[in-house]
Amino acid sequence: MLAAYAARTLGPPQAPGAYTSGANVIAVLILLAEFGMFRQALLRDQVRLYMAQSGLISVLAVLVGADRHLPELYVLAALSAALKVVAIPLLLRRLLRGTGPAGHPEGHPAGGLTGDADIAGSGALGLASTVLLAIVVAAFGFFAAGALGIRSTAAPLTALSVSVAVVLVAFVLMINRRDVASQAIGLFSLENGISLAALVLAASLPLILEVALLFDLLVAVVVFGLLIRMHHLTGLRHGRAESLSTADLTSLRG
Amino acid sequence: MSAALPIPVIQLFQVLTIAAGAPGVSGVISRVEARLQGRRGPRVLQPYYDLAKLFRKEALAPEGASWVFLAAPLAAFTCYLTVPLLIPVLTTYGLPLGYMGDILGGGFILSLASFLVAVAALETGSPYAQLGASRAKTFAAITEPVILFVVFTVALITGTDLPYALAATVRSSAGQIIRPAHVLAAAALFMVILYETARIPVETHTGTNEFGMIEEARPFEHSGPYFALLKWGSAAKQLILYTILINVFIAPWGLASSNHGGAVLLAIVALLAKASALGVVVAVIDNSFAKLRLFKITEFASAAFLLAVLGVFTLYLGGG
Numbered sequence: 001m002l003a004a005y006a007a008r009t010l011g012p013p014q015a016p017g018a019y020t021s022g023a024n025v026i027a028v029l030i031l032l033a034e035f036g037m038f039r040q041a042l043l044r045d046q047v048r049l050y051m052a053q054s055g056l057i058s059v060l061a062v063l064v065g066a067d068r069h070l071p072e073l074y075v076l077a078a079l080s081a082a083l084k085v086v087a088i089p090l091l092l093r094r095l096l097r098g099t100g101p102a103g104h105p106e107g108h109p110a111g112g113l114t115g116d117a118d119i120a121g122s123g124a125l126g127l128a129s130t131v132l133l134a135i136v137v138a139a140f141g142f143f144a145a146g147a148l149g150i151r152s153t154a155a156p157l158t159a160l161s162v163s164v165a166v167v168l169v170a171f172v173l174m175i176n177r178r179d180v181a182s183q184a185i186g187l188f189s190l191e192n193g194i195s196l197a198a199l200v201l202a203a204s205l206p207l208i209l210e211v212a213l214l215f216d217l218l219v220a221v222v223v224f225g226l227l228i229r230m231h232h233l234t235g236l237r238h239g240r241a242e243s244l245s246t247a248d249l250t251s252l253r254g
Numbered sequence: 255m256s257a258a259l260p261i262p263v264i265q266l267f268q269v270l271t272i273a274a275g276a277p278g279v280s281g282v283i284s285r286v287e288a289r290l291q292g293r294r295g296p297r298v299l300q301p302y303y304d305l306a307k308l309f310r311k312e313a314l315a316p317e318g319a320s321w322v323f324l325a326a327p328l329a330a331f332t333c334y335l336t337v338p339l340l341i342p343v344l345t346t347y348g349l350p351l352g353y354m355g356d357i358l359g360g361g362f363i364l365s366l367a368s369f370l371v372a373v374a375a376l377e378t379g380s381p382y383a384q385l386g387a388s389r390a391k392t393f394a395a396i397t398e399p400v401i402l403f404v405v406f407t408v409a410l411i412t413g414t415d416l417p418y419a420l421a422a423t424v425r426s427s428a429g430q431i432i433r434p435a436h437v438l439a440a441a442a443l444f445m446v447i448l449y450e451t452a453r454i455p456v457e458t459h460t461g462t463n464e465f466g467m468i469e470e471a472r473p474f475e476h477s478g479p480y481f482a483l484l485k486w487g488s489a490a491k492q493l494i495l496y497t498i499l500i501n502v503f504i505a506p507w508g509l510a511s512s513n514h515g516g517a518v519l520l521a522i523v524a525l526l527a528k529a530s531a532l533g534v535v536v537a538v539i540d541n542s543f544a545k546l547r548l549f550k551i552t553e554f555a556s557a558a559f560l561l562a563v564l565g566v567f568t569l570y571l572g573g574g
C-alpha cells in the first residue's frame with residue numbers, strides 16, 4: 001500500500017491509456033456539471049444542466065460497455081437516457097410551469113409558461129465561497145475514496161473518487177440552495193453520482209438491480225413534484241407571487 | 255535553405271518572433287472580432303502602423319512624475335522579451351538559456367513587468383491609472399493560486415517544472431493530451447490567459463476607456479514612444495501567454511527539432527498560424543459573452559481555480 005502510494009506520488013506517473021483517460025474525462029465532466037449547478041440562475045438552465053449530466057452518464061455506460069464487452073450496459077444506457085434525459089426533465093418542466101418570476105402572471109410569455117423562475121438568490125452563501133467550500137468537500141471525497149484502496153476492473157479508479165465527490169458536492173448544493181427545485185435537482189444529480197460509482201465498481205451488476213435503482217428515482221421525482229405543487233398552491237392561496245423557497249415550510253413545524 | 259543555424263541565432267529568433275509577431279496577432283484578433291460583428295474592421299497590420307505613429311510622437315510626463323514613470327515601460331518591455339528565452343517558442347529541444355528558469359521563473363518575470371507598470375501608474379497621480387493598477391493587482395492576487403496549481407499539475411505529470419519537459423510529454427502519446435488532469439490544467443490556464451490579456455469576460459480590450467478598467471487603464475498617462483512600448487509590451491505578453499498555452503499544453507507540434515534554417519522558418523510560421531487560430535477562438539469568446547461585473551470576476555477566478563484544483567486531485571489519486 002505504502003509502496004504503491006510512494007510510486008504514485010514520487011515518480012512521474014505514466015500516461016494512462018486512451019480508454020482510461022476518456023472515462024476519467026467524462027467522470028470529471030460530470031463533476032464539473034455538478035459544480036456548474038451552483039452557478040445557474042434560471043431553473044430552466046438548471047434542468048438543462050441535469051440533462052447534460054445524465055447524458056454523460058449514458059455515454060460513460062456505452063464506453064464501459066464497449067470496452068469491457070458488456071452488452072447489457074447498452075440497454076442500461078438507453079434506459080437511463082430515456083428516463084433521465086427525456087422523462088424527468090420533461091416532468092420537471094411541467095411541474096415548474098407557472099413558477100415564473102414575480103410580476104409575470106401565469107401565461108406571460110416572459111416567464112410564466114417556461115418555468116423561468118429566477119433561483120439565483122436562493123443560495124445561503126456567495127458563489128465564490130460556495131465553490132471554495134465545495135472544493136474542500138470534494139477534496140474530502142477524493143481522499144476518502146483514495147484511502148479505501150479499492151481495485152476495480154471495469155473503470156478507472158479516479159472515476160470512483162470523482163463519483164464520491166459528485167455525491168458530496170450534490171449535498172452542498174442541496175444544503176446551500178433554499179429553493180425546492182434546486183434541492184430536487186441536487187437529489188437527482190446525487191443519484192447520478194451513485195450511478196457513476198455503480199458503473200465503476202460493478203459494471204456487470206444485474207440489469208434488474210440497475211433498473212430498480214432507476215425506478216427508485218421516479219419515486220423521488222413524484223415526491224418532489226408534490227412538494228413543488230404544494231408550494232405553488234400555497235403561494236397562490238396566500239395571494240402572493242409563487243415562491244419556491246423551502247423557508248415557507250418552517251411554519252409547518254409542530 | 256537547410257543550412258544549419260548557430261544555436262544563439264535560433265535563440266535570438268525566438269525573441270524576434272515574439273516581438274515582431276505580437277502586434278500582428280493582436281491585429282488578427284481585432285480584425286476577426288470586427289468581422290464577426292459585421293464591421294469591416296482595421297487592417298491586420300494596423301497595430302504596426304499605430305506603433306510607428308506613436309514612436310514618432312513626442313512624449314509627455316505628468317508633473318511631479320519621477321524617472322520611474324519613464325523607466326517602467328522600458329523595463330517592462332525588457333521583461334517581456336526575456337520570457338521567450340525560457341519557453342519553447344521555436345524548438346523542441348532546450349536552448350542554452352532555456353534552462354535559466356522554469357515556468358515559475360517565467361511567471362515571476364511577467365509579474366515583475368506587471369508590477370513595474372503598476373508602479374508607473376501610481377507615479378502619475380492620475381486617479382484613473384491608479385484605479386486600474388490597484389484593480390490589476392487585486393485580481394492578480396486571486397489568479398495567482400490558479401497558476402500555482404497549473405504548475406503543480408505540470409510538476410506531477412512530468413516530475414519537473416520545465417516547460418520543455420511537458421511539451422515533450424504531450425508529444426509522446428495521444429493518451430496524454432486527453433487525460434483529465436491535462437485538459438483541466440489547460441482549461442484553467444486558458445481562463446487565466448483571458449484575464450491576463452484583458453479579454454471578455456473580464457474586460458473589453460478595445461473601445462471606450464470606461465470599460466477597460468483594469469489592464470487598459472494603467473498606461474493612461476503615458477504618451478509617445480513610452481505608450482508605444484507599453485502597447486507593444488502587452489501585445490508581446492499576449493503572444494507569450496498564447497505560446498505557453500499552445501507550445502506547452504495544447505498543440506506542441508510543428509516545432510523545429512533540428513537547427514536547420516528551413517525547420518526554424520517553418521516553426522516561426524507554424525507558431526504565428528497557431529497563435530492566430532487561438533486568437534480567432536478568443537475573438538469568438540469576445541463576441542459571445544458579456545463583460546462580467548467587477549464583483550463577478552472573483553467567480554470567474556474561482557471557476558478557474560476549481561479546474562486547476564480538480565486537475566491536481568485527479569492526478570494525485572490514481573494518475574488520472
